[in-house]
Amino acid sequence: MAFEQSLLSKVFATNIGLRREAPRSAGSYERELDERRGTETRLRKMLASEEALLRQKDELIHNSEVLSMEADHRLLNGLQMIVSLLSLQSRSESNAEAAEHLSTAAKRVATLARVHRRLHALDGQESVAFKPFLQELCGEYRSILASDDRREQTIVVEGADASLPARTAVPLSLIVNELITNAAKHGGGIITVRLEEPPEGGLLLSVCNQGPPLPEGFDPAASKGLGMKIVKALVDQIGGELRTGRCKHCGGPEFSVAFA
Numbered sequence: 644m645a646f647e648q649s650l651l652s653k654v655f656a657t658n659i660g661l662r663r664e665a666p667r668s669a670g671s672y673e674r675e676l677d678e679r680r681g682t683e684t685r686l687r688k689m690l691a692s693e694e695a696l697l698r699q700k701d702e703l704i705h706n707s708e709v710l711s712m713e714a715d716h717r718l719l720n721g722l723q724m725i726v727s728l729l730s731l732q733s734r735s736e737s738n739a740e741a742a743e744h745l746s747t748a749a750k751r752v753a754t755l756a757r758v759h760r761r762l763h764a765l766d767g768q769e770s771v772a773f774k775p776f777l778q779e780l781c782g783e784y785r786s787i788l789a790s791d792d793r794r795e796q797t798i799v800v801e802g803a804d805a806s807l808p809a810r811t812a813v814p815l816s817l818i819v820n821e822l823i824t825n826a827a828k829h830g831g832g833i834i835t836v837r838l839e840e841p842p843e844g845g846l847l848l849s850v851c852n853q854g855p856p857l858p859e860g861f862d863p864a865a866s867k868g869l870g871m872k873i874v875k876a877l878v879d880q881i882g883g884e885l886r887t888g889r890c891k892h893c894g895g896p897e898f899s900v901a902f903a
């Protein structure tokens with residue numbers, strides 16, 4: 644009964660509504676049609692301009708990717724050129740000490756190029772899975788050591804899998820380069836590169852090698868060499884702390900960088 648009543652009242656209301664609606668002229672229908680056509684044209688134009696903007700955005704992204712690849716390519720070519728010039732100059736230098744310095748400089752620039760090439764291969768990712776990255780980088784040093792016939796010296800990478808922002812990964816790779824170079828030059832035995840997550844938080848990257856420990860009171864800041872100065876500057880750049888001491892695993896000299 645209630646249902647029938649509500650149906651009746653609906654029909655009644657509709658009829659009243661129909662009765663209230665004034666009859667429309669053909670002209671008013673045409674005007675409405677014109678308005679709708681106008682709205683449709685405007686919407687189509689807006690859609691077309693949105694699509695054009697999207698195409699423009701895609702083109703800009705593509706152009707900037709090409710530019711960045713081009714810039715990387717030029718940077719790598721430039722670095723390669725510097726390596727060649729320094730090596731050439733080193734070979735033509737009659738003073739043995741100066742020749743050695745020039746060759747060391749060439750190796751440093753070559754490392755910089757290698758690190759950039761490896762990072763470039765990560766295709767602009769903002770963060771780097773650092774352990775595999777270190778493993779690949781150390782693989783290259785391993786082959787250099789093998790070709791130098793230092794078969795007793797090898798490099799192992801151990802520790803945590805951490806993902807680091809590229810702005811930290813680049814300086815850290817250069818630090819590792821200096822520390823591995825030192826371990827190979829001044830130390831002996833197996834070189835271990837270790838990435839740890841210490842209980843006090845942050846990360847700890849260390850390079851140690853088997854061999855006689857560092858002398859008592861060794862101060863890296865007092866070093867006359869360039870390597871430690873480079874390391875110190877890069878550690879400051881990432882807001883880290885450089886520590887030196889004796890490795891608790893192998894007992895040899897250990898250099899570590901604590902960073903957030």
Ligand SMILES: Nc1ncnc2c1ncn2[C@@H]1O[C@H](COP(=O)(O)OP(=O)(O)OP(=O)(O)O)[C@@H](O)[C@H]1O
Pocket residue numbers: 747825826827828829830852857866867868869870871872896
């Ligand atoms: N792994 C190591 N084992 C033993 N001594 C080391 C080790 N690493 C560094 N040292 C000592 O620290 C010093 C400073 O190192 P640094 O890298 O600044 O200079 P360098 O290696 O002598 O020269 P450069 O780096 O300019 O070629 C070295 O001369 C060496 O005495």
Ligand SMILES: [Mg+2]
Pocket residue numbers: 821824825868869870871
């Ligand atoms: Mg050095």
